[in-house]
Amino acid sequence: MSRVIKYNVAIREALAEEMERDSTVFMMGEDIGVMGGVFGMTRGLYDRFGKQRVIDTPISETMIVGAGVGAALTGCRPIVELQYADFVAVAMDEIYNRAAKWRYMHGGRQNVPLTIIAPEGAVGGVGPEHSQCPEALFWSCAGLHVVTPATPADAKGLLKSAIRSNDPVLFLPHKGLAALQGEVPDGEYFVPLGKANTVRKGKHLTIVAWSAMLHKALKAADVLAEKGIEAEVIDPRGIRPFDFDAVVESVSRTGRLVLAHEAPVRGGPGSEVAAVIAERALHYLEAPIMRVGAPDIPVPQSVYLERMVVPRMEEILAAAEKICAELV
Amino acid sequence: MSRVIKYNVAIREALAEEMERDSTVFMMGEDIGVMGGVFGMTRGLYDRFGKQRVIDTPISETMIVGAGVGAALTGCRPIVELQYADFVAVAMDEIYNRAAKWRYMHGGRQNVPLTIIAPEGAVGGVGPEHSQCPEALFWSCAGLHVVTPATPADAKGLLKSAIRSNDPVLFLPHKGLAALQGEVPDGEYFVPLGKANTVRKGKHLTIVAWSAMLHKALKAADVLAEKGIEAEVIDPRGIRPFDFDAVVESVSRTGRLVLAHEAPVRGGPGSEVAAVIAERALHYLEAPIMRVGAPDIPVPQSVYLERMVVPRMEEILAAAEKICAELV
Amino acid sequence: MAETAQDKRLDFYEAMQRCALWEMRLLQMVEEGQVSGFYHSGRGQEGVQVGAVLALKPQDYLLYGHRGCGYQITRGVPLDAMFSDFLGHIEGPTRGLGAGTIHIASPELGILGQAGGVGGTYALAVGAALSARQRGTDQVALCMFGEGTANRGTFHEAANAAGVWKLPVVWLCENNGWAISASFRETTAAERIADRAIGYGMPGIVVDGQDPVAVNAAVSEAVERARNGGGPTLIEALTARLRGHYEGDAQRYRAKDEIETLKRERDPIVLLANVLLEEKLATQETLDGIQARVAQEVDAAAKRALQGTKPTRDRIFQYVYAEDHTP
Amino acid sequence: MAETAQDKRLDFYEAMQRCALWEMRLLQMVEEGQVSGFYHSGRGQEGVQVGAVLALKPQDYLLYGHRGCGYQITRGVPLDAMFSDFLGHIEGPTRGLGAGTIHIASPELGILGQAGGVGGTYALAVGAALSARQRGTDQVALCMFGEGTANRGTFHEAANAAGVWKLPVVWLCENNGWAISASFRETTAAERIADRAIGYGMPGIVVDGQDPVAVNAAVSEAVERARNGGGPTLIEALTARLRGHYEGDAQRYRAKDEIETLKRERDPIVLLANVLLEEKLATQETLDGIQARVAQEVDAAAKRALQGTKPTRDRIFQYVYAEDHTP
Ligand SMILES: Cc1ncc(C[n+]2csc(CCOP(=O)(O)OP(=O)(O)O)c2C)c(N)n1
Ligand SMILES: Cc1ncc(C[n+]2csc(CCOP(=O)(O)OP(=O)(O)O)c2C)c(N)n1
């Protein structure tokens, strides 16, 4: 059985269920208390769990993440929030070098069951430092898991897995999906970290699309279907761990690959995937690997120009049509 | 005419020449003054240019880079040093969001002629947070240039170009090359940012190798030559801007590509190159694109284990031989 | 004899009105959907912004806060250019790229800009002051920020450097008691932000931010000390945020009557008007006259700005680099 | 009646000797090439480290500095395990991964570890203290760091959080006057690091770091205040670095006689020995006996450690994650 709820509500459910279940789970972040978060993600939790478990912090991102690590090392299962995913840069040392490497460099005697929530994506005029999708910065971050939920079901299931994980997880919901409605299973469930989701089956080409781009990819697949091209659409659900096998398997059948993400193409999440496919599945490829993403520029503040930067459904379509030209 | 000097001396020459020439050039960083830097890169500059132009800073990396941006906006041409390249994570916001985006987001009314020097690489037991090669973190960093000199000549020529550039440049010398001897042209010269260097010509395969790995790639090419395989070896000299044309042109002749860097393969500098080649030059490829780099783990502190992590010449050789199997 | 802050009160009044009336017109544009709602109203903080900015000399540098546009307006960015920026028109300082919150720079006016990550400008102020010293000028850098932003580590690193190098920086904290929904007391351990000054070897001063005269005097003194080699100062101006953090903020975290009381008792424009009237430095007609004149100025500027031009797509690719290095 | 710090002086003496003698043996291993030279000698700082660590209760947390190994040794990590770690043997706490500088953690002893980026542990101390509160325990977190590291912004953010949340943290700065080649005065604007305490709403205390009795008393008081809900304290211990920043450091930046004078006048072990002799709390024989016994202990530990085992290659792939999620 299932219900239809919003992405944001799904996130709140995951948080509430885990806090209810485990008293060592607590949250901290900027404006997550009475205000319920600037995107409403924690609304109601302060009233329900109180000030001691839903903690408003100072504007101190290195402290927020670092204290998360410290609490995780000492018997808690903290959830910390960076108000915008762009601020991973502010706490980069704490994420990349502290949370991710602590266990390894101290000989595996401690765990770091930390969840870092950081809403990402462009949502209409918040500018170059409040609109980024920074997941690709963590491709090289051994020790960390990184997930990007595209649906309410995944938002809830991945977040619950993140909180239960004994390793640090960077959970990057997309701000633009906050109000997205979707089916969510009844009762407790988990979506495993690092397992891709084949959202649509198809035999002519594979589209791997992250987060908000998944929905544009599905629309593109609809249009392609009308032209007789059957696209398989895969949501990788993040980047670490990455389900390369699922993509290789798909490409082995389709021979064509489009990678679609909101971050710039240059240095975006797609490059590592393209590189792996170019090594592991080159012989299956019947056409160049195409990447769809933003141009190699910052996101302008002006909504008018921002719209020209965030990749659109049409660009996925064009990339797909280009490499499927001989099929139609 | 040319001379043979050390990599470190080449860096000092570049710094001294530019400071001599332009009084708005100054340096700041930790222990760069009387001590001459923990790697000796600034030795002698304090005596020559004085305390006001070779400034020892507090242990304050966000200030070091941020103040560099501020000075660059106001008529100076600052050179700032992060003692270890790993500390780009400490000042990530200042590099990724401040230095790189300031010009764009303020409408192009100001320039940011800032050089950030950050020595990288594993050199024997300095551990997971003092051994990294972080260049790939900046693949997506529009607004920044990123260079990785492999020879004394490039160290000097690239650094002089960096200092003269009106845009911010992240200059990443390799700590392990400090004592490397090499020919350097007499008189003033520059190596342009973003121009690859074809160090060795060959027709069977292309090896793109960054920084310290260049020398291992050249050794591998020697061994390959004995087996009748002629490797073309390209030093891309950095990642932004990247000379994709040079690599595409080479691969169009060789049909085979190995990418070699000290950073982990996963999320390393090679992935973006592989992705671009898999789009732009797929039809030339006669074999999978191979990447050689460290495994997907932090660098252990123990020298004994570190040696098992830093990629060796033999791994380049093995990768090359694998994709050249049918040639011999 | 040097003009003192006392004599400038009518100028302060006019300048504050200009900030407030410009903002009022901007909020109308927000309401009409011409401008995005990510605007942080400066209503209530005009006293600090006007008093401080007018303490600078033309050659000085300004790194402003995100609260309203009193800083840039008072420093002399034309009102129509300010509107144009928010409208995303090419006539604005960011030439169409910016819009919404503010990344307005004006090298001619020494306005260096603002970071999206709050607390991103502290170190830039250190750099600007250091640059002045390197170039042998007498420029001073004024860096303004909210009390919430004072808890960022970047402040610590920058303040210490400015202190130890005795740099010409004036740190000015606009303490309005709120950082979005976080109250000063619940997020800040210091009794006063100014108490942190001693830890950076500089004087720490608290001033009434609703009194532009007091702010102007305090900042002027700090600016002159900085200019004369006396090093930095940390000033904390106690002020009030009369609207939400941004437009549309329901402010459930704030007691209902707090804002009403503040509006009644702590509006810097009303307060100064009362003083001017009481001390008979102006009649109500004079004040009304000023207001009407500024309102007209604002209106005319808005009209001009609204006729501006949106950029074309190529704009998004411009200004990333100063030089083209495409190989 | 509770034992006071005064009565513990012989224990302190022995503990300091243990740190110093262990290090002396380690430096021999460095010289013999068995261990890398990236070791930051703790010679001269045993007074702070012993005095502070002995103020903790078993349940407390320790985030130590990078200067020497007095912290871990005094907290009870076995001497042979300490050697093993430097030797890169699997018997060491990092099981062969660490070696050189120190990432020794011991959950049983509450030793949480150390970051390679100095100043990386401040926030972790906040987290550990917050965690104690969440779990309802009375644990205290002691966080130690150098005066140079006190200029990192991470301190500001962590100290403010600890202050405003009244967390059980004790901040202990080992001020040895040098951060590699950078002198305290030329890089730090504060007259005293302890002057920063007021900016974080906590007491700031200066103590003679060469006197373990004084350190122990100050830290004990702070620990008890923290444990009883009184919040954090910032303690600055004035101490001395008797060797280079790391082994092989030529120290050209330091006046020639500074180290000689410090060795003569500020060696905490010599100072305490003198007091013990003067106050007739021990004879020279007693002290020599302690030293000989500890030296033997150290020697035996070194022997055991040297017989240890280097890891095999698979070790580099272990411990990255607690759980395997390879799809
Ligand atoms: C590094 C960073 N963290 C968080 C934010 C989100 N944010 C924007 S303004 C603000 C509150 C700032 O409060 P304060 O400094 O008191 O200034 P005020 O808004 O009161 O003028 C926050 C948290 C940000 N922009 N940058
Ligand atoms: C973030 C960071 N910056 C710089 C360094 C390099 N470094 C290691 S120790 C040190 C000096 C620390 O000085 P202090 O805190 O006084 O401690 P001491 O060495 O005197 O014990 C520096 C600069 C580092 N490890 N991490």
Ligand SMILES: [Mg+2]
């Ligand atoms: Mg505020």
Ligand SMILES: [Mg+2]
């Ligand atoms: Mg020190």
